[in-house]
Amino acid sequence: xxxxxxxxxxxxxxxxxxxxxxxxxxxxxxxxxxxxxxxxxxxxxxxxxxxxxxxxxxxxxxxxxxxxxxxxxxxxxxxxxxxxxxxxxxxxxxxxxxxxxxxxxxxxxxxxxxxxxxxxxxxxxxxxxxxxxxxxxxxxxxxxxxxxxxxxxxxxxxxxxxxxxxxxxxxxxxxxxxxxxxxxxxxxxxxxxxxxxxxxxxxxxxxxxxxxxxxxxxxxxxxxxxxxxxxxxxxxxxxxxxxxxxxxxxx
Numbered sequence: 001x002x003x004x005x006x007x008x009x010x011x012x013x014x015x016x017x018x019x020x021x022x023x024x025x026x027x028x029x030x031x032x033x034x035x036x037x038x039x040x041x042x043x044x045x046x047x048x049x050x051x052x053x054x055x056x057x058x059x060x061x062x063x064x065x066x067x068x069x070x071x072x073x074x075x076x077x078x079x080x081x082x083x084x085x086x087x088x089x090x091x092x093x094x095x096x097x098x099x100x101x102x103x104x105x106x107x108x109x110x111x112x113x114x115x116x117x118x119x120x121x122x123x124x125x126x127x128x129x130x131x132x133x134x135x136x137x138x139x140x141x142x143x144x145x146x147x148x149x150x151x152x153x154x155x156x157x158x159x160x161x162x163x164x165x166x167x168x169x170x171x172x173x174x175x176x177x178x179x180x181x182x183x184x185x186x187x188x189x190x191x192x193x194x195x196x197x198x199x200x201x202x203x204x205x206x207x208x209x210x211x212x213x214x215x216x217x218x219x220x221x222x223x224x225x226x227x228x229x230x231x232x233x234x235x236x237x238x239x240x241x242x243x244x245x246x247x248x249x250x251x
Contacts, residue, residue, distance in 0.1 A: 002237045003030040004230075005056040005080070007071055008063030009045060010034040013085070016226040017060060018043075027230060030054040034063075049074045058083065058237045060229055064148070065089050072100050081105040081236045085112055085229055087153030101243035107236050109246040110153030112228030116202070117246040119217050123158055123204050124165040126215060131166055135208035136183060142193040142201040150192035158204055159188045 004021065008014045009032025018041045021029050029043045031054040037047040046052050049070065058081040061071055065088040072093075075082045084097065087110055097108055111117065131137055141155040151174065163170045173187040183189075200219040205212060219225070228246060235249045 001025075002027045002058060002234055003054070003056045004028065004233055005030060005052060005054070005059045006032040006043075007049075007059055007061040007067070008034060008086075009043075010036055010038055010040060011062055013062035013222055013225060013229075015040065016222040017062070017229055020223065020226045020230055024230070027234060030056045035067075056080065058233045060233050061086055062229070065093065068093050069096065072096055075106075076100045076103050079104055081239060082107070083229060083232045083236055084108040085225075088149030098243060102241060104241050105236050105239040105244060106242075107232050107244040107246070107248070109228075109232070110157035111200075111225070112232065112246060113217075113219060113224040114228060114246075114250060115217050115219075115224070116154055117228075117250055119202070119204070119215060120157060120161045120247075122215055123162050126204070126206055126213065127162040127165040130206040130208065130213060131162070131170075133208065134185070135206040135213075136185065136189075137162055137170070138189040138191070138205040138207065140191045140193065140203045140205065142195070142198045144197050144199065145194050147194060150194065151190045152192065152200070152202075154200070154202055155190050155192070158202060159190055162188060162204070 006014050006029050018029055021027050031043055031052050032045040033049055034045055037045045039045050059075055060083045062085045065086055068086055068089055084106055097106060139155050139158055141152045159172055170186050170188050173189045202217050204215045232249050
């Protein structure tokens with residue numbers, strides 16, 4: 001049985017993962033860490049990583065970007081595999097992730113759902129055909145009103161996937177209100193909507209002369225991300241050091 005340390009256990013995603021794991025027999029959460037160490041499930045919860053006493057096989061993180069530095073130090077020091085799901089990391093933090101991946105296995109993904117990771121592949125094919133034919137590319141993402149980062153990590157990952165297909169020829173445009181000019185044909189526009197309890201919606205729009213192609217993904221509950229995170233933890237436990245992604249899990 002694989003033992004998980006749930007980092008950010010009392011957040012919305014931490015609770016979704018805890019509820020899912022409680023129904024499985026191949027994994028269990030040995031301990032949790034949260035800035036508000038309230039015990040909500042049948043495992044001990046600590047206010048900091050330094051307090052954890054339990055032996056674990058893998059860490060699953062759904063906390064906040066500001067906690068990533070300490071988490072990476074902890075996992076590197078303990079030699080623990082890390083499923084890093086928190087988005088909004090700085091360029092410096094992303095560099096630290098790459099450095100730590102030389103010592104421990106790290107799986108980092110902007111989105112843990114199977115559907116989104118399939119979408120990342122599909123938009124590459126679409127970009128090669130449609131952008132190559134002169135279609136404009138836009139991304140619109142929608143999330144709940146408590147999400148801290150914008151645009152979403154998934155929106156950036158989709159843009160990166162499309163741009164790789166076009167050999168990095170495009171730049172990203174997040175805000176057009178400050179300029180009055182025609183759209184640059186080499187830009188990918190990314191727009192963020194925040195409101196209500198929207199779990200997550202991403203529309204990738206390819207707009208050409210007289211036709212529009214849209215590839216979409218809608219998450220109706222957090223369970224799709226929880227399922228992916230747990231599968232990633234099962235996959236990562238026991239793997240050699242390196243940087244992994246959900247593409248490796250679903251390959």
